[in-house]
Amino acid sequence: MYAGARWWRLDIHAHSPASFDYGGLEGKANEELKPSFKEWIKAYIEAGVDGIVVTGHNSHTGVDPAREALAQLREEDHDLPPFVIFPGLELTASGGYHVLGIFAPEADAEIVNKVLNLCAYSGTRGDSDETANKTVLDAAKAIVAEGGICVPAHADQSRGVFSMDPRELHALGSVDSVIAVEVIDDANLGKAHQWGWVPVLGSDAHHLTTEGCPEGHEANAPGTHLTLVKAEKLDLQGLRLALTDPTESVRRFRSGDEDPNRVEHGYINRLSVVHGEATEEYRFGPWMNCLIGGRGVGKSTLVELIRLALGRSHELAGTVAEDLKRFEPTADGSRRWWDEATRIIVDYTRNDQLFRVTWSGNAPESSVLELQEGSSWQLQSGRIFDRIPIRVFSQKQIYELATSPQSFLTILDDMPTVEKSAWDEEYELLELSFIGERNKLRKLRAEADKTDRIRGQLEEVQGRLKHLAELRATPQYQELSATEERIRDAGAAERQA
Template identity: 30%
Template sequence: MDEWQYPGACWWKFDFHAHTPKSTDFLKGCNKAIKAEVTPAFWLQKFMEKGIDCVAITDHNTGEWIDKLQAELQKLKQQDLINEAPEWYRPLYLFPGVEISVNGGIHLLAIFDVDKTSEDISNLLTAVGYQGTRGDSDGVTTKSLTDVIDIIVSHGGIAIPAHVDTEKGLFEKIDSNTLKQVLDNKNIFAMELLDEQYEKPQLYREKELQWSEIKGSDVHNFRNSRFGTYTWIKMDIPSIEGLKLALIDGTASVIRDMEATPNSHAEFVIEELTVKQAKYIGYKEPLICKFSPFLNTLIGSRGSGKSSLLEFMRLVLRHKDEIPDALKPEIDKYSDYSSDDGLLKPDSSISLVYRKGDSRYHLNWSPEALNNTPSDESYYTLFPVYIYSQKQIFELARNPQKLLDIINNEASVKYDDYINHDKELRHKYERIDSRVSELEDKIRDTEKLKGELHDLGRQVEYIEKSRHKEVLQAYKILMQQSSIIDSVESDWRRMEADIAEIEESIRPVSFTEQVFDKNPDILAALQGYNRKWSLISKKIITLKEESALIYTNWEKDKTESQWFEQLENYKIKYLQLREEFKKQDVEPEKYSAILQKKSIIEGKLKKYSHNINELKRLKQDKALLHTEIKKTD
């Protein structure tokens, strides 16, 4: 987390599913000495070192370690206050919870607010009628799954079906009637899903549900590769209410599978504004407004001071010169401290905290300091900001292009680069989208092709019952091999074409050398690196020639092989067999056509398996591009 604890919501790394030594299968297979090493402090350290912000403690049917972990965390907080905490310490929020084995064998997570205790979990387990060993999953509840969900909520918790796509998960374990009851339960709005590509049950899809998809480490061993798994959750100070709102909000407040922090914000931001002794603001005590680095909204009735805060910011940032002439008489009252119409007094002061990266700058304005402050021009340079009131925008809007020009002419915007980058992203997105549609159409034909292949197989079996089975089977195998070879040769040709295409695009760059007459050092460097590109171009030309030679040599080896001779011999035998088929009034073309069609379908089905993998990858690329394009909108 960013050390700047700004107001409003931010994103937190949340591990929704974590076990402790109180789960009997924790460190399963390890000896007692190793298990004894996992103390509450050790357990907390592991999560803090992973950079996790929030952890749900969800042992199997027990909450016994919750109080121990809370006590140890409180101890670390106290040490941090006096600068005696371990180096690995970082803030961590513990959400008491439990993984309940419910009637029917389903596992269900129950998560509660940070102030709940081991006793609260014990009371919950009693209420749902868990009859097995505490810490084990050797028993189930007497209450039904839907009843357990409602009881969790009545106790102030959130119910989340655990690992729904695994053996003891909601989507894999229960019958359709029970599933329907759960899907109709309004107290469920999130699920733990391990595989994002998992195909959810038809009933879930028919109901058009949009449960938030979260994941946790389900840690039973800190060496497991899944340890450190988390879900990004957007909320204010972590609490059960904030968590519930985020999960209900869905993808706007829940992010899976994202390593980069979504808490990144602009480098230059206004952190705080303080107004003292203004005529109507801050005259009893200073008015302090703290801001988020994201969107901030001032809400108030007419005359409540919204514009005053904006204009006081403009004043302390020395941006009065950007006011249109038509508005200056009205705006002047915000800096007037000597007349009855002014909104300031001789003892008024305004201060503002401006952040540039990790640096904080305190800017001040007061009547006495007017002659002892840097020039307005230096403020523009050192503390860039755009301030536009509603009336100011109205004046600018008289020229519709004015606002766009202000934005586009800003050096940091790099408008031309933005346009080119946006075109490139959209072009790439369209190409991927077209390919995705193409692959989806092909994959959609899979079941139809499987049916055709079955029918063709039966026809082949009927024909091969004749005394010519050996010839027909040998010919069939050779034709299948020939089809595979044709496919491989096609890929080789494509790769050869790809190399040729690359060779066309890699060329030394020509440039005007005379411009560098007075800078021979950079000219020499530029020429040197250009020669390196020339060497790369020559290497690619060599690769192009080698790729062409590969195919030529292959053709020679293929036609001189025993296989090729065998293929030609069986082609002759097959032609002779065709003549015999004619004498027996059997359609000679039928077997050939069936074999060919069957071979083609088998090739398509094999290729479709590759298409499915390609489609999965392209959809991921498409989603990433969509996110990038949205950023440029």
């Protein structure tokens, strides 16, 4: 669950098995077997819907059975996701126009009967063809008087208010009783804006699955057509506040549309601190990680604890580093804020993965990084400030950075999108490769110098051999050779004698 506001999936027009036409064609009684209320509620929960408005035709009969079914499902499954049931109705006003009434989840189902009586509905409860004796404008005022929200149903379709007499429509648009309208076709959104109404969307589903819908009709089922409401809590007040800021807080949604609760950026979910006798927990949301409080309540302390846990104390410099030395992992015992029993836990979500960083005072220079896999935590490798790329800036640090002309470039270098670590690693590899090539060059140059020296020696020997060959060609050398031959022959004869 998020802290703060999030987008809730609400079906503002949900027909229950109590509706006479559920399981068949709208407006036509269906005598076939219908699903149980437990099956009906479960279908919405499994479709990822957070809440429904039970809008029976001129009736409240589906509200309490829906609540009982939800209670039974929760007893059977304690891990059932949160699910909100708003009591409501689809009233057929005079002229046959359909109007939705939405009331607070805690309201008694009898509030629907009261509105029906105020609108002078005397027909059969659950019948959509019989009409009240009050106009759409009267019905809107009655719903608002009982604390509800009035939403004209499928305004651009059959029995919708866009087909009203222009004078009646103008009268309806000139009052504050109607602030939203259900619009089915996107092409008709401009008509809602013309009257200052917020366009919303409900399923008006009469079947559990799209396969059960008759041919020729839009396939509506739990989760196919919804209104997304951005609020801290899914209740009537949250819905009412969202409708006052529709651009930022209300979206019409069909299955297959992008889920606005899915975020691409990483964010801190929770910060937990155990220090001395105190244990405190702080939760954050993906769209606003902020701490609000008066001076001296500990906002800066929490910032420094996050820095300490994520291994970013080395980023402090200058006077700021000296002022915050008590939060450093190497601080001595007389000055440090923490002790050996202090523990800091940071939960961080990135790419739909939940990480947990645990820092403890008995091992202050290294934190433990874990990744949640199912119901267990798996130990992770790597540097924490790489796996969890969060930059931490205190007010003093920002002031200090403002005095350094290179500080902004340093911040840019540390941004995850810049991937400075990858650049540093590539630079180191290139530097090592360059040094290796330089060593090879030195070796080749040394070998080249040796080759040149040997070549010189060879040339000198070749010169001597040439000179010797020239001497052998002279008459003197020939005479010397003949004389040596005679001497050898004389020696041999002497030895023979």
